Amino acid sequence: MQHSSTYRMRVKKNIRVTAPDCADTVNLLALEPVYGETLQPFMPGQFVRIGIPKLNEPAPGYFAIASCPERPDSYEFFVKNAGPLSAYLCDINEGTELEIEGPMGKGFDLSAFKGSDVYLVGVGTGIAPLRTVWQDIIHHREDYGKVTIYAGFLTSMHQLLTDELEELSRHDIEVSVTLEIGHESWDGPIGYVQHALEADAPDGTNAVACLAGMSAMVDACTETLQNLGFNDDRILLNH
Incomplete structure (x- = not known):
């Protein structure tokens, strides 16, 4: 075609x-x-x-x-x-x-980062392009180190792919879901995904991050990752 x-x-x-x-x-x-x-x-x-x-x-x-x-x-x-x-x-x-x-678009090309830890960070429908990355990683899981997804949604009713995200632990992929507005039974992070990143403080020395979502979130997460030691060439956007 x-x-x-x-x-x-x-x-x-x-x-x-x-x-x-x-x-x-x-x-x-x-x-x-x-x-x-x-x-x-x-x-x-x-x-x-x-x-x-x-x-x-x-x-x-x-x-x-x-x-x-x-x-x-x-x-x-x-x-x-x-x-x-x-x-x-x-x-x-x-x-x-x-x-x-x-x-x-250039997409997320991880071919140069085999052996690295991978962090996927997205909010709302920005999780769509990241889904292609984690599904690809599942087929080549041995090529990468630690894999963690940071997903952010407005409320629990706005959550996408809830069941799929919960099952990723079977592939040794960690998932952190942040809600901007929590509720009584919510025990996960509340606020913005960059705050969850700050709290976890992932080591950027042998890691790559893929960011997708609104530009304000991408800018905030880029700054957070830079502060955590991620080089700019290891902070990837798909466009």
């Missing part, structure tokens, strides 16, 4: 993943090739441009791939209903065709 220009994919599944009474709607959207082509492999952390065929409005937008890079048969995305295009995408039915361009 060519990725230098746009091509068609169709909706394989489209399901809401935030709690029904959560103010924010986030859907898991899976797209598959229209004609059964083999999907090109992609680098963990890459994204695509999604548009609506024959329509300029709503304008196309960029979404990070959230599915496993190993022999993909579909691309998965977490779509937050926060604008005209995402509202459309959260409401479309299976079989609907969309225009795709990509995969694109």
Whole structure:
């Protein structure tokens, strides 16, 4: 399948993943090739441009791939209903065709960091590109040292991939979930992910960090990691 220009994919599944009474709607959207082509492999952390065929409005937008890079048969995305295009995408039915361009972006290339500890830090739907990284690491777990995920969400109702994150301990991957707003039965960190990073103070001498999420969070976590001894070339962004 060519990725230098746009091509068609169709909706394989489209399901809401935030709690029904959560103010924010986030859907898991899976797209598959229209004609059964083999999907090109992609680098963990890459994204695509999604548009609506024959329509300029709503304008196309960029979404990070959230599915496993190993022999993909579909691309998965977490779509937050926060604008005209995402509202459309959260409401479309299976079989609907969309225009795709990509995969694109530099992604998270960990090939130069084998043997290193890996820290994945993301908030909200920023966990989407990180999911491709940890699923790739699971297939090559022996290549890396300690692997820890720092995920941040507004409230427990905003949490994504709760069951999947809980099961990662089976692959010797640690998970720290921070809620900005806690509740009575919540015993995890409360606040922002950079505060959880500060509290744990991971050693940056033989480690690499992948950051994904809002720019303010990325900037704050970058500063925290620099203070912990991470070199700038070991703090990776996917774009």
